[in-house]
Amino acid sequence: MASGRIADTASGALRFASGPIAQVSSSFVTPRRYQFSLFGTEANLYVNADPQGGTPAAPALVIHRQGEEAPEVVAVEKTDMIARHMASFAESIRDGAPPFTDGREGAALVALLTAMLESSEAGRWAQVETP
Numbered sequence: 001m002a003s004g005r006i007a008d009t010a011s012g013a014l015r016f017a018s019g020p021i022a023q024v025s026s027s028f029v030t031p032r033r034y035q036f037s038l039f040g041t042e043a044n045l046y047v048n049a050d051p052q053g054g055t056p057a058a059p060a061l062v063i064h065r066q067g068e069e070a071p072e073v074v075a076v077e078k079t080d081m082i083a084r085h086m087a088s089f090a091e092s093i094r095d096g097a098p099p100f101t102d103g104r105e106g107a108a109l110v111a112l113l114t115a116m117l118e119s120s121e122a123g124r125w126a127q128v129e130t131p
Contacts, residue, residue: 012116015125024116042066047076107131 011025038045043065064071088100111128119126 010116010120012119014112104131 008029009025009027011023014022014024016022036045036047043063046062046064047060061074061076062071063074085100088097091097092099108130111130115126115128
């Protein structure tokens, strides 16, 4: 455990109704380390953040398709996601534009995190109750 009352790491598995299983993990032990990996039957996708920048924006998205010798590397503009969300929120208020993320997505995330906590405490799979 960290010096507070929260766990240093969290890890879980998500089982989708359509069949796939995903692994999700987060850690306070490795600050400024942001990584996203998606493994599929036809391709794998990776995003790694700039360790010097400390923001969850990556300099590149790597797509490695099955049967291809080399992966495709797609440049990603480094951005401050908190500033981006705040600007989107302001634009929604000012201009009536749809927000970057809305209340439904926020409620769905809370439902997912609640189910993950329930699963951790019970030691079994938990159903996500979508709003």
